[in-house]
Amino acid sequence: MAINDIKVTSPLIPPLEEFVPYLEDIWKRGWLTNNGYYHHELEKALCDYLKVPYISLFTNGTLPLICALQAMRITGEVITTPYSFVATTHAIWWNGIKPVFVDVDPLTGNMDPEKIEAAITPKTTAIMPVHVYGQPCNIERIQDIADIYGLKIIYDAAHAFGVEKNGVSIINAGDMATLSFHATKVYNTIEGGALVCHDVLTKQRIDYIKNFGFTNETTVVAPGINGKMDEIRSAYGLLSLKYVDDAIEKRRKVAICYREALKDVSGIHYFDDMEGVKHNYSYFPIFISEKEYGMSRDLLYEKMKSVGVYGRRYFYPLISSFSTYRGLDSAKRSNLPVAYKMAEEVICLPLHHTLTEENVYKIIDCIK
Numbered sequence: 001m002a003i004n005d006i007k008v009t010s011p012l013i014p015p016l017e018e019f020v021p022y023l024e025d026i027w028k029r030g031w032l033t034n035n036g037y038y039h040h041e042l043e044k045a046l047c048d049y050l051k052v053p054y055i056s057l058f059t060n061g062t063l064p065l066i067c068a069l070q071a072m073r074i075t076g077e078v079i080t081t082p083y084s085f086v087a088t089t090h091a092i093w094w095n096g097i098k099p100v101f102v103d104v105d106p107l108t109g110n111m112d113p114e115k116i117e118a119a120i121t122p123k124t125t126a127i128m129p130v131h132v133y134g135q136p137c138n139i140e141r142i143q144d145i146a147d148i149y150g151l152k153i154i155y156d157a158a159h160a161f162g163v164e165k166n167g168v169s170i171i172n173a174g175d176m177a178t179l180s181f182h183a184t185k186v187y188n189t190i191e192g193g194a195l196v197c198h199d200v201l202t203k204q205r206i207d208y209i210k211n212f213g214f215t216n217e218t219t220v221v222a223p224g225i226n227g228k229m230d231e232i233r234s235a236y237g238l239l240s241l242k243y244v245d246d247a248i249e250k251r252r253k254v255a256i257c258y259r260e261a262l263k264d265v266s267g268i269h270y271f272d273d274m275e276g277v278k279h280n281y282s283y284f285p286i287f288i289s290e291k292e293y294g295m296s297r298d299l300l301y302e303k304m305k306s307v308g309v310y311g312r313r314y315f316y317p318l319i320s321s322f323s324t325y326r327g328l329d330s331a332k333r334s335n336l337p338v339a340y341k342m343a344e345e346v347i348c349l350p351l352h353h354t355l356t357e358e359n360v361y362k363i364i365d366c367i368k
Contacts, residue, residue, distance in 0.1 A: 011183040012188060014242070022238070035211075035228065039230075042057060042235075051172070054199070056207055061182055061193030062090070065088065066225070067206060067225065069126075070209055071176070071206050077099075077121060078124070079124060080099050080127070081110070082101045083104045083318060083343065102118075102119050103336045111129045111130070113145060120151075125151060126154060127146055127152070133283040134160045136274065137170075142174075157177040157179055158185070162280045175198070176202075181194065192237065210224065212225070247353035248280050252281050254281070255351065262368070284348060285347070289345065304363075304367075307366055309363050312347070
């Protein structure tokens with residue numbers, strides 16, 4: 001990849017000169033990790049920004065998924081989606097739980113609520129949906145099903161930073177929700193993540209689990225893990241929070257440009273903004289119908305690369321097709337026709353705050 005190539009994403013990096021005073025303060029304090037000053041400041045700032053009651057920071061976005069299942073003592077089977085990043089299902093597997101895949105809604109890419117009930121068995125204890133591309137799931141319908149069958153809901157909200165529906169943060173939905181602050185996300189702490197919950201006792205339990213199970217210097221109450229975020233990344237996240245709204249607005253303008261330019265291109269389909277939703281424009285997936293467009297998804301993908309435009313076939317392949325999971329009954333292609341179709345047609349176009357107008361029109365010209 002050449003330096004002038006157009007990448008699918010670009011990290012939000014705050015000005016170095018503004019970060020230096022944070023580093024100097026950390027050096028003066030001499031406290032690099034273990035729930036220091038900036039760790040607490042970032043948790044408070046994120047609660048305010050995201051409009052959530054309690055948040056626990058982690059060193060990456062996968063550990064919150066693993067620890068959420070631990071904190072809620074989930075066992076047996078968990079219903080989830082095959083159309084996601086592998087961390088979603090890996091977290092279930094690492095907890096010794098059986099993932100059960102259901103198909104997705106072609107209008108959103110999210111888990112289809114109407115497929116959930118048929119997948120419930122006596123061993124089902126929870127549902128783990130994903131707000132794919134930051135688009136809210138049908139949280140009301142999923143909650144109704146969970147209430148009827150006595151199931152817990154843990155949302156993988158890795159893509160959904162700052163997303164709201166009718167003025168309410170979608171990260172508040174369910175029993176818990178997890179976030180990823182990886183460098184590729186709209187908001188990042190270089191590497192990082194978080195777990196959102198609704199009460200102080202659950203927050204306390206999560207904090208014990210992510211710190212080896214310690215409640216004090218000498219007492220361990222659970223077989224915990226080391227998932228703590230350090231002070232340097234916490235400070236970086238605190239500073240980055242000042243710039244995320246501007247970055248999202250720049251992404252929004254690129255998305256508008258894509259939609260306007262591609263709306264009449266036969267065989268190219270994309271998602272429109274959802275009514276009442278404050279989006280974060282984390283991704284711009286297009287779906288290529290080979291028969292209408294006259295070229296397969298993979299040929300377009302290679303054509304784009306040949307001129308220095310790097311999209312991503314995200315999510316492809318489906319999680320259910322990987323060797324660890326493809327033997328499951330729920331992973332059969334016949335059970336997941338919509339998910340397979342989307343995975344075989346998708347390309348996420350470059351979408352980030354550093355794209356220039358020239359970049360955007362080069363991408364559009366390549367597709368048109």
